[in-house]
Amino acid sequence: MSERNEKVLMIPKIKLGIVIDHIPAGEGVKILEIISRYEEMQDVPVTLGLNYDSKKMGRKDLIKMQLEFLSPEIIQHISIVVPGVTIKAIKDYRVYSKVVVQAPKVIKNLLLCKNPNCVTNLESGIETLFHAVDEESNRVRCNFCERIFDRSELKPIIK
Amino acid sequence: MKKDLISMEDLTVDEIKDYLRLAHSVEDLPADERYRLLQGKIMAAMFFEPSTRTRLSFESAMHRLGGGVIGFAEKSATSVSKGESFTDTIYTVENYCDIMVIRHPGEGTARLAARVSSIPVINAGDGSNQHPTQTLLDLFTIEKDLGKISGIKVAFVGDLKYSRTVHSLIRALMKFDVTEFILVAPESLRLPKYFMMTDEPNKYHFYETNHLEEAISKCDILYMTRIQRERFPDLLEYEKVKDSYLLTAAMLEEARPHLRVLHPLPRVNEIAYDVDKTKYAGYFPQARNGVIMREAILLKHLGVKI
Ligand SMILES: [Zn+2]
Numbered sequence: 001m002s003e004r005n006e007k008v009l010m011i012p013k014i015k016l017g018i019v020i021d022h023i024p025a026g027e028g029v030k031i032l033e034i035i036s037r038y039e040e041m042q043d044v045p046v047t048l049g050l051n052y053d054s055k056k057m058g059r060k061d062l063i064k065m066q067l068e069f070l071s072p073e074i075i076q077h078i079s080i081v082v083p084g085v086t087i088k089a090i091k092d093y094r095v096y097s098k099v100v101v102q103a104p105k106v107i108k109n110l111l112l113c114k115n116p117n118c119v120t121n122l123e124s125g126i127e128t129l130f131h132a133v134d135e136e137s138n139r140v141r142c143n144f145c146e147r148i149f150d151r152s153e154l155k156p157i158i159k
Numbered sequence: 160m161k162k163d164l165i166s167m168e169d170l171t172v173d174e175i176k177d178y179l180r181l182a183h184s185v186e187d188l189p190a191d192e193r194y195r196l197l198q199g200k201i202m203a204a205m206f207f208e209p210s211t212r213t214r215l216s217f218e219s220a221m222h223r224l225g226g227g228v229i230g231f232a233e234k235s236a237t238s239v240s241k242g243e244s245f246t247d248t249i250y251t252v253e254n255y256c257d258i259m260v261i262r263h264p265g266e267g268t269a270r271l272a273a274r275v276s277s278i279p280v281i282n283a284g285d286g287s288n289q290h291p292t293q294t295l296l297d298l299f300t301i302e303k304d305l306g307k308i309s310g311i312k313v314a315f316v317g318d319l320k321y322s323r324t325v326h327s328l329i330r331a332l333m334k335f336d337v338t339e340f341i342l343v344a345p346e347s348l349r350l351p352k353y354f355m356m357t358d359e360p361n362k363y364h365f366y367e368t369n370h371l372e373e374a375i376s377k378c379d380i381l382y383m384t385r386i387q388r389e390r391f392p393d394l395l396e397y398e399k400v401k402d403s404y405l406l407t408a409a410m411l412e413e414a415r416p417h418l419r420v421l422h423p424l425p426r427v428n429e430i431a432y433d434v435d436k437t438k439y440a441g442y443f444p445q446a447r448n449g450v451i452m453r454e455a456i457l458l459k460h461l462g463v464k465i
Contacts, residue, residue, distance in 0.1 A: 119267035144267025
């Protein structure tokens, strides 16, 4: 993408809002899907940008939302499905805080166990629980059936 | 605080040693003394799938300690079959007893029960996940028969791919510094590779073979398991391998003098009857040790000191 048409395609700068940056290209849709599941986000204007040039990543996706505050629950949810993204808070067109979110070591009731014979899939209303087995939280163990999965292969819980 | 027994993975080596020590003490107690230890206590044996041996072993343990037993032996006898949730069953039954022993085909069920229950929960098998009392009784048997656990050489024979008993025992033995394993299994039923992956690859050695004869003279424990027909996609393949893992008395001629043959039972056709009369047969005493270990477990989790 050249400098020139980037300007044309660029989502306009926002005065007040939240930007999720450094999303690996193709993962933006996943985050959008998470956001759209939360009732508090139903009326929030959201823009998704795909395949931007990035010095660091080659290509990246970007999400802008017109709201002041993103709930910790949503941030945690995003951190589990697409860890490593940067969440920036914007005020008067300026970034006034930013944080790189990493997947937590303990993941409570945010992911579904993939084992069909796991009690969390057999009984209704059971909160799932996973613990990371490596430093990066890429591999997680189900607290119930004790099976180990790649975090990325587990579906997020739809609330 | 109440203490549950859900998974071997929750236990440190010292905690496992504590169970073994306690089992030895239980065995040394005279029967009339033993019989007073759990008088007035009630154990609920909640078996959501049949497992006659495990259930009888637990019930025998509780009776030997003077306690009472209630329970059911299969799901159809419970309110769950009428649509009651598992947790409702736990909330109800916990009012009837002092300790719960749970067997369930769903993995993680005992963990869930322990979380919602106010009384101790013992896992008697949750699907293909954990069966900690089996592993503890196996360790107790090995320690009794050989006088030690660390440094011994163990051969596992049969279905090493799906056997929960084998997986759990291998991991426990590794904690006890057992470093040499002989794995005898047909190609399609070999031990999953991730069991052999450790942080100390130079410490542990796994020898894989298809031939039972190769293992017999080289090990201290020969742990046999059932090869289940259902595990084979091709029945012809099953017919081919089933007899090659049949242990006979004649094959034990080259065995080390202290070798013990163990088996979680029931056997089908892995051990010929003529092995029973040899000094190597350890599987029936193993069943006896199961009751002793479960007595120790009941005492420990009901907080009774001896
Ligand atoms: Zn699970």
